Amino acid sequence: MRNGLLIDYEFCSGCQSCEVACKKEHGFGVGVWGIRVLDEGPWEIDEKNLNWNKIPTPTSLCDLCADRQAEGKLPTCVHHCLAGVMKFGPIDELVVELDKKPNQVLFVPGPYTCK
Amino acid sequence: MTTRAKIDSGVENFKNDLGKPWQWEEGGYTVTRGCAWSAPGCHPVGCGVKFYVNEEGILEKVEGDENQPITQGRLCVRCLTLPDFTYHPDRVIYPMKRAKEDRGKNKWVRTTWEDAYDIIEKNIKALKEEYGPESIVVFGGTGREGGPMCGPYGAAMIGTPNACYTQSGYACYIPRVAAATYIAGVTYPEMDYAGGLPGRYDDPAYKVPEVLVAWGKEPLPSNGDGFFGHSVLDCMKRGSKLISIDPRANWLATRAAYHLPVRPGTDTALGMAMLNIIISEDLYDHEFVSKWTYGFDQLAERVKTMTPEMAAEICGIDVEDIYGATRMYANAENAAILWGLATDQKANGAQSGQCMLALEAITGNLDIPGGQLLGDVNDSLGDLGFGWKELGPALQNKIIGLKEYPAYVGMVLNSHADLTLEAMETGVPYAIKGGFIASTNLLAGTCAAQPKRWHDAMQKLDFVFAADCWITPTVQCCADVILPIASFAERQSMVGTHYGASPNMLGSVVDAVKVGETKGDLEIQYELGCRLNPGTYARFANFEEFRAEFRMGNCGMTYEDMREKVVVQREVRYKKYETGRLRPDGKPGFNTPTGRVELYSTMFRQFGDDPLPYYEEPQRSPISTPELMEEYPFVLTTGARTYAYFHSEGKQIPLLRELNPDPLLEINPKDAKALGIEDGEWVNVENEFGKCELRAKVTPVVKQGVVHAQHGFWFPEEDGEEPHLFGVWRCNINELIPHHFVGKLGFGAPFKCVICKVEKLSK
Numbered sequence: 001m002r003n004g005l006l007i008d009y010e011f012c013s014g015c016q017s018c019e020v021a022c023k024k025e026h027g028f029g030v031g032v033w034g035i036r037v038l039d040e041g042p043w044e045i046d047e048k049n050l051n052w053n054k055i056p057t058p059t060s061l062c063d064l065c066a067d068r069q070a071e072g073k074l075p076t077c078v079h080h081c082l083a084g085v086m087k088f089g090p091i092d093e094l095v096v097e098l099d100k101k102p103n104q105v106l107f108v109p110g111p112y113t114c115k
Numbered sequence: 116m117t118t119r120a121k122i123d124s125g126v127e128n129f130k131n132d133l134g135k136p137w138q139w140e141e142g143g144y145t146v147t148r149g150c151a152w153s154a155p156g157c158h159p160v161g162c163g164v165k166f167y168v169n170e171e172g173i174l175e176k177v178e179g180d181e182n183q184p185i186t187q188g189r190l191c192v193r194c195l196t197l198p199d200f201t202y203h204p205d206r207v208i209y210p211m212k213r214a215k216e217d218r219g220k221n222k223w224v225r226t227t228w229e230d231a232y233d234i235i236e237k238n239i240k241a242l243k244e245e246y247g248p249e250s251i252v253v254f255g256g257t258g259r260e261g262g263p264m265c266g267p268y269g270a271a272m273i274g275t276p277n278a279c280y281t282q283s284g285y286a287c288y289i290p291r292v293a294a295a296t297y298i299a300g301v302t303y304p305e306m307d308y309a310g311g312l313p314g315r316y317d318d319p320a321y322k323v324p325e326v327l328v329a330w331g332k333e334p335l336p337s338n339g340d341g342f343f344g345h346s347v348l349d350c351m352k353r354g355s356k357l358i359s360i361d362p363r364a365n366w367l368a369t370r371a372a373y374h375l376p377v378r379p380g381t382d383t384a385l386g387m388a389m390l391n392i393i394i395s396e397d398l399y400d401h402e403f404v405s406k407w408t409y410g411f412d413q414l415a416e417r418v419k420t421m422t423p424e425m426a427a428e429i430c431g432i433d434v435e436d437i438y439g440a441t442r443m444y445a446n447a448e449n450a451a452i453l454w455g456l457a458t459d460q461k462a463n464g465a466q467s468g469q470c471m472l473a474l475e476a477i478t479g480n481l482d483i484p485g486g487q488l489l490g491d492v493n494d495s496l497g498d499l500g501f502g503w504k505e506l507g508p509a510l511q512n513k514i515i516g517l518k519e520y521p522a523y524v525g526m527v528l529n530s531h532a533d534l535t536l537e538a539m540e541t542g543v544p545y546a547i548k549g550g551f552i553a554s555t556n557l558l559a560g561t562c563a564a565q566p567k568r569w570h571d572a573m574q575k576l577d578f579v580f581a582a583d584c585w586i587t588p589t590v591q592c593c594a595d596v597i598l599p600i601a602s603f604a605e606r607q608s609m610v611g612t613h614y615g616a617s618p619n620m621l622g623s624v625v626d627a628v629k630v631g632e633t634k635g636d637l638e639i640q641y642e643l644g645c646r647l648n649p650g651t652y653a654r655f656a657n658f659e660e661f662r663a664e665f666r667m668g669n670c671g672m673t674y675e676d677m678r679e680k681v682v683v684q685r686e687v688r689y690k691k692y693e694t695g696r697l698r699p700d701g702k703p704g705f706n707t708p709t710g711r712v713e714l715y716s717t718m719f720r721q722f723g724d725d726p727l728p729y730y731e732e733p734q735r736s737p738i739s740t741p742e743l744m745e746e747y748p749f750v751l752t753t754g755a756r757t758y759a760y761f762h763s764e765g766k767q768i769p770l771l772r773e774l775n776p777d778p779l780l781e782i783n784p785k786d787a788k789a790l791g792i793e794d795g796e797w798v799n800v801e802n803e804f805g806k807c808e809l810r811a812k813v814t815p816v817v818k819q820g821v822v823h824a825q826h827g828f829w830f831p832e833e834d835g836e837e838p839h840l841f842g843v844w845r846c847n848i849n850e851l852i853p854h855h856f857v858g859k860l861g862f863g864a865p866f867k868c869v870i871c872k873v874e875k876l877s878k
Contacts, residue, residue, distance in 0.1 A: 011348050013335045014366055015758050020192040020770055024176060030773045042364065044815050052369045072130030080179050082189045082335070082345045084352075 002108050003064055005078070006094040007056050008085040010103035014039065014054035018077035018086065025065060025076040034061045035077050055105065056086065062109040064088070131181050131188075132165065137623070137681050144169055148180050148681045150622030151194050152610035153636075154554070154584050154602045156258030156761040159341040161610040161620060162186040163682065164194055164603075166627035174198050174604055174628045183682050185310050185343050185612075185620060192758055192771060197604060199768050201630055205831060206584055207599045208631025218574065218593050219837030223586065228632065231580075231596050236646045238578040238595075239273060242549040249513040250548040252535060253278040254573075254589075256555025256562055257287060258761050261582060261600070261636040263499060263614050266528050268553050271502025271651045272644040276514035277530040277547075281555070281569065282562035284857035284864035288340060289527050290459040293862060294468030296526060297718035300706025301697060302494075302616040304475055304487035306451035308346035310612060310619030311687035316353055320687065323353045324485040325447035328440075330360040330471065331382060331867075332455020335367060337756040339455060341613035347453070358440045360385065361457075362752055363781070363823055364816045373440035376818055377430040379752040380461045380733035380868025386470025387728055388426030389441045391418040393477060398445035400479030407692055407705065408476055410715020410726070417727040429730070429738075431818070445478050449485040456754070457867050462856060463731040464863035469716065470728050476712040482690050490616045491688070491696050492706060498665065503528055505651045515544070520861025522722040533855040533864075536565075539572035547572075550593070552581035554600060554636065558589045559763035559829045559843050564852040564864060565804065567844065582639055587763070588829050588843035591836070599633045601626075606635030609666045609677055618685045621670050623678045637662060724859045733868035734856050735802075737820075740870070747802050747870040749786070753848045754826040754866060767831035778828040778846040780809035782873060786820070787813040792875055800824060802871040805850030811873075822873060824848040 014037050022034035036059055041052030056077065058064075065075035073079070078086040087097060091108065098104050138147045145168045150161035163183020167176045177197045179190035200206070210231035211223040242250055251273055255265030257280075269278030284290070295301050306327065312318035327347060334344035351357060351370065359368035360375045360382065368374040377385055393399050394415045404411050423441075427434035444450050452475055458467045480486035503511065515538050516524045516531025524531055539547045550573060557563040558570050573579065573593045581594035590597055603610075604627045612619035634642075641661045644652045655661040659674070667674060670683065677683070688696060695701040704710035708717050713726075720726040732739040736750065759765060759774040766772060780800055782792065792798055794813040799806060800822070809824055817823050826849065830842040844850070852866050 010370070011352060013345065013348060015191060015335065015345075016774055017189070017191055017195065017758075020195045020774075021190075023770055024195055024198075030769050042366075042369070042814060042816055048374075050364050050369050050815060052364075052366055054366065074129045074131075076178075079188055080190045080195065082191060083348050084189065084345075 001090040001092060002110070003089060004091045004094050004106050004108040005058060005064070005075070006087040006097055006104060006106050008101070008104045009053045009055045011083050012037070012054045012056060012085045013083045015082045017080045017082050018056050021076040021080040025068070026061070028061070032061070033059050035059060058107050058109040060112070064109060133181050135182065137679050144175070147625055147627035148182065149603065149625035149627060150183065150610050150682065151603050152624055153259040154600060155193055155197070155200055156764050157193065158258060158338050159610045159612060159614055160186070160338045160343050161612060161622040161682070162190060162194060163188070163622070164190065166604050168628050172628065174201055183622070184315060184684055185346070189345065192774065193761060193765060196768050196770050197602065199770060201602060201604065201628070203767060205586070205767055207586060207597055208633055210596065210598055210632065212596045215595055218595070219591060219840070221836055223597070231598060232643060232646060234596050235580050235643065239549060239647055242578060243274065246546055246548045248273065248275040248510060249277055250546055251275045251277065251550065252530070252539070252547055253551045253553050254555055254557060255280045255553050256557060259554040259636065260608065261554035264636060264640055265553055266499055266503070267501040268551060268640060270506050270528070272640050272647060273551065274506065274648040276506055276510050277535065278528070279530045279532055279535045280562065281532050281535070281557045282864070283533050283564035283852065283854060284462070284862050285523060285527065285529065285532055286459045286864040286866050287456060287562065288459065290464045290862035291454055291468050293522065293526055293860070294465055294472060297522070298469060298472050298707070298716050299476070299712045302490045303340065303613065304472070304481060304489055305340070305342055305613065305617045306346070306453050307485050307488040308343070308350065310343070310617070311685045313684060316349060320484060322449055322485040323350055324355045324449050324451050326358065326444050326450035327355050328358045328360065328444060328450065328452040329367060330452055330454050331457025332453045333361070333365045333367065333755055334453055336758045341617065342453070356443065358444060362817065362821055363755060365755065372443065373436055375430070375432050375436055375440060377432055379750050379821065380463070380736065380865065381430045382457065383463050383466045383470060383728060384421060384426045384429040384730040385437065386467055386474065387418045387421035387730060388423045388437055389444070390414065390470060390473055390477070391421055392423055392438060392441040393445045393474070394418065396442070398442065399477040403479040404477050407711050409709040409711040409713045411477070413727055414473060414714040421730060444474070449483055450478065450480055451485065451487050459863055460867035461733055461865050462858040462863045463733070465724070465858055465860055466728040466730070472712065473714050473728070476714065481712070482692060484689055488617060488687070489691060489697065491618060491691065492699055494615055494618060498668070500528055501665070502648070502651050516861065523861035531861055533857060536569060536572060536854065540568070548577045550576045550579040552579065552583070552589055552594055554582050556587040556589045556763040558592060559587065560826045560847040560849045561762045564849055564866070565854045566847060566849050568854065582636065585767070585831070586835065588840045591840060598639055599631060600639070601633035601635045602630070604628050605630050605633050606638070607674055607678070608635055608637055608662070609674070618687050620682055620684050621677070622682045623674070625678055637665065722860055733865055735865070735870045736868065743803070743870060747872045748820070749822045749871050749873060750820060751800070751802070751822055751824060751851065751869050751871040752867040753824045753852070755823055757825070760827060763827040763829060766829060777810040778825045779812040780873065781812050781814050781817045781823040783817050783819045783821070784813050784815060787811060790873060790875065792873070797876045799874045799876050800848070800851065800871050801874070802851050802869060804853045807847050807850055808845055808876060809848070822871065
């Protein structure tokens with residue numbers, strides 16, 4: 001069973017703790033990310049409503065914190081997420097969570113299969 | 116220790132450090148648990164941190180501590196980058212001095228603490244003898260441990276009455292505290308987020324708020340006044356509905372049931388209209404009103420003068436939304452208003468605060484579970500008035516502004532900010548000759564209006580010393596000596612939520628690591644105080660005794676006990692007005708002259724202001740100065756917080772700077788189009804008081820006709836010497852904020868409601 005990251009973007013505040021925690025964990029510097037918060041918005045749906053979703057998106061460098069996993073620890077992005085909107089685990093367990101509410105996305109990072 | 120699950124992340128299924136002691140060894144590291152508070156600056160939330168120190172004694176990494184009951188392992192970018200802050204090559208880690216003629220130049224030389232203290236002692240004593248102790252001013256800021264010590268730094272350490280938080284009208288926090296103190300006799304009604312309850316949101320004593328009102332506050336990045344901002348999201352996930360009152364559609368506002376994008380500075384009109392609706396539609400708590408409030412009928416009369424329709428017109432919002440949001444708030448079984456900094460940043464702010472307190476009171480939300488939590492009358496971090504009594508009446512009466520603004524100066528025991536600058540400039544009522552820059556970077560577009568005037572006035576002082584972690588533009592401009600202050604990984608102290616004023620938690624600040632020769636703010640106060648004003652410190656045999664009284668005073672623990680426990684939740688008691696815990700005499704009721712929440716304020720009346728709320732236009736606005744709008748067509752609000760920085764701090768940390776490289780001006784797409792301004796383009800922002808350059812962010816978060824400017828920018832990578840001074844003037848939005856545009860009681864200044872023009876820059 002693969003592991004994944006389940007993200008509830010209804011409540012992601014865009015604090016970027018995931019980005020920076022990841023950089024510190026992996027030693028990534030400026031301009032390199034293991035996860036990045038995509039800023040989908042803000043744009044006007046109508047006069048009263050803006051579309052604005054912040055979606056933490058693992059990059060090709062995301063290894064789901066393999067070293068931490070080996071020690072039985074959570075990936076650092078999940079551990080530090082201020083909004084508490086990230087979950088890590090086997091996909092079958094996350095799918096159950098995914099079905100509980102809308103505005104979630106399940107990422108399964110890993111090496112490209114085409115290369 | 117009981118094991119608790121981490122908020123919403125399933126940490127219980129993974130290996131974690133729940134139940135670990137305050138210190139242990141792991142994989143070549145000494146891991147120490149502590150709580151975060153200053154430096155780097157933040158408000159006292161006391162987020163739980165684990166410091167990983169390697170065998171060479173280097174702080175290699177920081178992680179969030181799962182054991183902290185409020186933050187539960189969560190941590191923001193500023194704490195995550197603490198190692199980068201700690202070992203940055205620009206960090207000041209030894210005392211340094213510079214000849215007076217070299218002010219503004221990078222001619223600092225390292226010295227010893229002994230020598231630095233000797234220089235300070237010699238100069239301060241000479242100034243005190245020649246010009247009197249009142250000729251020395253302490254310049255105070257916010258967010259560092261030294262912030263709330265501004266008063267004691269002055270009165271106790273130096274022996275001057277003139278401790279001064281330099282922001283015009285004390286336009287941060289104190290206007291709200293004054294409203295709460297004078298009207299309800301409490302420090303600050305905070306949203307109850309179960310911070311003191313062992314079971315947190317699931318504790319049987321708690322009830323998740325049905326409605327939250329974020330009013331002029333962006334709590335998620337700001338953690339204002341020690342409130343852990345993301346608690347709002349915790350509650351919303353558990354069912355709380357949100358009303359957002361903010362000119363900006365900050366991200367949180369997009370999740371609100373109602374977003375009321377008021378024109379900046381018009382909140383009091385809205386507050387009065389909401390009271391009007393609640394009273395006229397009989398949505399108020401009759402029992403609370405009759406038992407615990409004073410002046411309800413007069414308030415009802417007054418708010419009739421502000422109909423929702425009038426407020427809608429003034430604020431530029433839909434009247435249906437005022438009705439809808441007000442009914443939702445009033446009908447909720449429990450609700451909390453999160454009053455923000457915007458309350459303070461207008462001359463009419465005391466009245467905004469008055470309205471919010473009245474709303475909280477008449478809806479019966481004061482001190483109930485999931486409502487507005489009140490502090491116990493005896494709760495605070497320490498004696499903020501330390502040293503004042505010892506000054507004696509002659510010096511006390513010399514504090515600048517006591518005659519003009521007694522409600523301000525007498526309450527907070529700070530000299531009035533605007534009048535202090537005027538005294539420095541004119542020598543009236545007396546000459547100011549010396550200064551202590553107490554961990555504040557007031558020139559960098561933070562806590563000063565018209566910062567160039569402060570710069571010029573501070574440059575003229577005979578002697579200035581500073582305490583900071585960096586050579587900031589403020590230090591570079593005029594300090595002769597700088598004392599290096601410790602971070603929260605480098606000293607022994609403690610932190611209490613909201614300076615101890617909200618009953619949530621107390622936590623230890625630990626010295627997990629030694630960096631250069633830094634010392635804690637409190638230690639500096641004690642050591643310098645023993646030299647400059649020894650009588651006041653004579654009753655303490657040593658620093659530990661001083662710290663015990665000043666920091667550990669109300670928790671009944673020694674520092675060593677606290678360090679072992681790391682975090683202690685405080686007992687939460689609701690409805691303290693029934694049990695006598697709001698009054699020093701132990702009688703039920705509120706600590707006001709009438710013993711009730713004064714909807715009609717006898718204290719406001721005594722100080723010469725209207726006892727009831729009233730609306731006043733900002734001094735510059737489309738309504739008050741229509742003749743200026745052709746030249747300055749935008750309403751300007753400033754200073755919304757970001758995750759990357761605490762005000763001016765953090766600009767030299769690459770991983771933080773990457774998040775917010777340049778100071779931004781948010782402008783509506785339609786306005787930008789009309790001016791031919793592209794997203795990302797540098798623009799000139801200007802008004803009759805000053806100008807600066809900012810980078811346009813074209814975004815619908817602001818309405819047409821309103822722009823928002825980021826504050827607190829300087830450029831540590833640029834030339835630090837005068838006159839460039841790290842580029843501090845180029846992007847300094849506070850140059851556009853006028854001096855001494857304050858409210859009747861001396862509180863509030865228009866940092867969030869002036870006018871300006873925006874133009875393309877030709878470069």
